[in-house]
Amino acid sequence: MIHAEDDRSPTAKALSKVSHITSISLMMVIPAIIGYLIDQRLGTLILFTALGLAAGMAAAIWQLVQFVAIEDRRADSGQGDDSSE
Numbered sequence: 001m002i003h004a005e006d007d008r009s010p011t012a013k014a015l016s017k018v019s020h021i022t023s024i025s026l027m028m029v030i031p032a033i034i035g036y037l038i039d040q041r042l043g044t045l046i047l048f049t050a051l052g053l054a055a056g057m058a059a060a061i062w063q064l065v066q067f068v069a070i071e072d073r074r075a076d077s078g079q080g081d082d083s084s085e
Contacts, residue, residue, distance in 0.1 A: 032056055036049045
């Protein structure tokens with residue numbers, strides 16, 4: 001959802017993007033860690049770690065594509081960061 005105007009400070013905009021990217025990173029790593037813990041508990045080699053990593057990477061890529069698409073739409077509509085001022 002694109003708002004009509006984003007009048008937040010540049011710092012607030014940057015922190016918003018950083019938190020979104022951090023969430024994407026965690027979305028990729030946490031399922032792999034959970035898979036590793038399941039592997040340790042069940043005594044399997046890397047089955048659940050690999051499944052967790054694959055699922056996490058798929059979800060992270062999906063979120064990253066959505067994030068980039070939103071940023072592209074903002075830039076196209078003139079709501080991007082005005083770093084040229």
